[in-house]
Amino acid sequence: MTHPTRTRRCTVDDCEGYCIPPSRFCPAHRLRFLRHGDTSGRTIRLRELKPFNDLAERLLCTYASRPDTAAAVQWCERLLTARLDERTTRELARLRRGGVTGADVLCAGLAQWAYAERFPASLPDDVRLTYALGRAVVRLRRQPSVFTRGSLTKRYSRYVPGAVFRELGMILREALCLFFTRLLRLHERDREADADLRRAIREGAPDDPRNILHPTREAR
Numbered sequence: 001m002t003h004p005t006r007t008r009r010c011t012v013d014d015c016e017g018y019c020i021p022p023s024r025f026c027p028a029h030r031l032r033f034l035r036h037g038d039t040s041g042r043t044i045r046l047r048e049l050k051p052f053n054d055l056a057e058r059l060l061c062t063y064a065s066r067p068d069t070a071a072a073v074q075w076c077e078r079l080l081t082a083r084l085d086e087r088t089t090r091e092l093a094r095l096r097r098g099g100v101t102g103a104d105v106l107c108a109g110l111a112q113w114a115y116a117e118r119f120p121a122s123l124p125d126d127v128r129l130t131y132a133l134g135r136a137v138v139r140l141r142r143q144p145s146v147f148t149r150g151s152l153t154k155r156y157s158r159y160v161p162g163a164v165f166r167e168l169g170m171i172l173r174e175a176l177c178l179f180f181t182r183l184l185r186l187h188e189r190d191r192e193a194d195a196d197l198r199r200a201i202r203e204g205a206p207d208d209p210r211n212i213l214h215p216t217r218e219a220r
Helices: 027-036 046-062 067-080 086-097 102-118 127-138 162-203 215-219
Strands: 144-149 152-157
Touching: 027 127, 027 162, 046 102, 046 162, 067 086, 067 102, 067 162, 086 127, 086 162, 102 127, 102 162, 127 162
Parallel strands: none
Antiparallel strands: 144 152
């Protein structure tokens, strides 16, 4: 017998789950839609982001003297004290109490943006990236909770509404998207210039007869 509230299939292709009215998605896809803005969204794991966090820290240190970098850090400091939706303001206050700075917020956003540029199939440049930017900021300081029942103890991160991710992500994207793109292009340009210099050092002057390597070194 079919459950009275589950008479319609989920609208996601190839999903055999049933909708729970008034949603048009099954519970699993509805949760993804609420948490990521899309039924195919997913949370990027911290270990996936680690190389991009390292890259973001390096870029912000390298280009710290640029006026746009200083302005972006200052803007992120103001964001932490901004008055937004009640739930978002509460999360920002929690981050401030945890010692999060504007530089931390900027670094988290830049790392997420760099990951999206490197792996567009995993994190497309759409609403999923917007949610991911907000989530990256909220995850700077997690608020663990403990569930205890008898001898069972389970630790987990406190639930944060998807609306918080969306609001923070939209604000970050609108203000910093051009800065993130510019910094990554500068990094690519500097890498190419460094590669050209290394190639010139390695090759020397091709027409110079004195440009002859020692036989043993050439053999290596």
